[in-house]
Amino acid sequence: MAEVRRRDLCLAGLSLPAIARVIHSIASSKEDSPLPKRFEETAGFQVTEVMSHSRLAILPLGSLEFHGPHNPLGSDSIIISEIAERVAARTSALLFPTIRFTHCPAHTAHFRGTISIRPEVMTMYLADVLRNITRLGAGKILVLNGHDGNIGPGRGAIAEVANESKDAALLLVSWWEFLPKEMMLQLGMFHQANGGHGHGGPLETSAVAAFRPDLVHLEQAKDVPTPPDLSGGPPYFLQKSTGADWPGYSGKVSEASAEKGKQIVHITEDGIVKLIENWLQHDEVPGSW
Numbered sequence: 031m032a033e034v035r036r037r038d039l040c041l042a043g044l045s046l047p048a049i050a051r052v053i054h055s056i057a058s059s060k061e062d063s064p065l066p067k068r069f070e071e072t073a074g075f076q077v078t079e080v081m082s083h084s085r086l087a088i089l090p091l092g093s094l095e096f097h098g099p100h101n102p103l104g105s106d107s108i109i110i111s112e113i114a115e116r117v118a119a120r121t122s123a124l125l126f127p128t129i130r131f132t133h134c135p136a137h138t139a140h141f142r143g144t145i146s147i148r149p150e151v152m153t154m155y156l157a158d159v160l161r162n163i164t165r166l167g168a169g170k171i172l173v174l175n176g177h178d179g180n181i182g183p184g185r186g187a188i189a190e191v192a193n194e195s196k197d198a199a200l201l202l203v204s205w206w207e208f209l210p211k212e213m214m215l216q217l218g219m220f221h222q223a224n225g226g227h228g229h230g231g232p233l234e235t236s237a238v239a240a241f242r243p244d245l246v247h248l249e250q251a252k253d254v255p256t257p258p259d260l261s262g263g264p265p266y267f268l269q270k271s272t273g274a275d276w277p278g279y280s281g282k283v284s285e286a287s288a289e290k291g292k293q294i295v296h297i298t299e300d301g302i303v304k305l306i307e308n309w310l311q312h313d314e315v316p317g318s319w
């Protein structure tokens with residue numbers, strides 16, 4: 031929507047046929063993706079009705095973080111807001127505004143442009159937001175995550191709110207988890223051992239470009255080594271203060287493209303929608319099954 035508004039403002043300097051083309055592209059892109067119900071657009075008199083008709087609330091989590099010289103600081107927020115919009119529309123969920131000021135790990139906090147909230151503050155802040163959403167009457171909340179640094183605080187916050195609620199279910203998922211390494215290698219989009227994953231790498235850069243190609247500057251970054259796999263497969267979580275000579279991103283970013291990004295986010299959206307439908311159909315199972 032921000033893009034539409036920005037384009038609207040630019041119409042003044044265009045010829046009539048050019049304006050017609052822009053309006054047509056706005057209209058057809060709206061047709062392609064129906065708009066979700068947004069919490070912030072709900073009028074005061076509508077709150078009770080909107081809450082009682084919403085089977086699911088979606089809260090997207092982004093970041094403001096250095097993603098290499100080639101990507102916008104809001105990369106995670108851009109990706110997750112767009113995915114959340116489409117997923118919310120497809121599942122008739124109530125969409126809450128993206129949380130953009132979040133916790134960033136130490137290794138990116140040192141780069142200019144990163145704004146980081148302390149993890150304990152982030153956990154309490156997010157728990158407050160979720161607590162308020164449950165008090166409004168939302169029994170089921172999907173926390174749709176776009177940023178690695180949100181996983182710890184996110185799990186802490188949903189644990190706290192689930193503990194103190196009588197009848198709430200909170201699901202936390204990260205969009206890139208729907209693109210496992212093996213799947214990415216099979217797709218053959220990026221020629222690196224981890225399938226294109228990595229901070230500011232070709233997979234993430236492509237996803238940003240899918241939505242905002244105007245904000246990606248591939249000429250600003252050269253290809254750099256992929257993060258090494260220290261375990262040979264099993265997941266692990268390594269947190270370091272800095273990385274010596276690390277440029278703040280990784281991988282073959284020259285292989286990134288908007289076209290690949292569109293395919294990637296389609297797969298992710300389908301995967302998240304399927305997860306939601308399965309979750310809502312199996313309300314009887316306890317958490318973490």
Ligand SMILES: [Zn+2]
Pocket residue numbers: 097105106176177178229230234
């Ligand atoms: Zn990111």
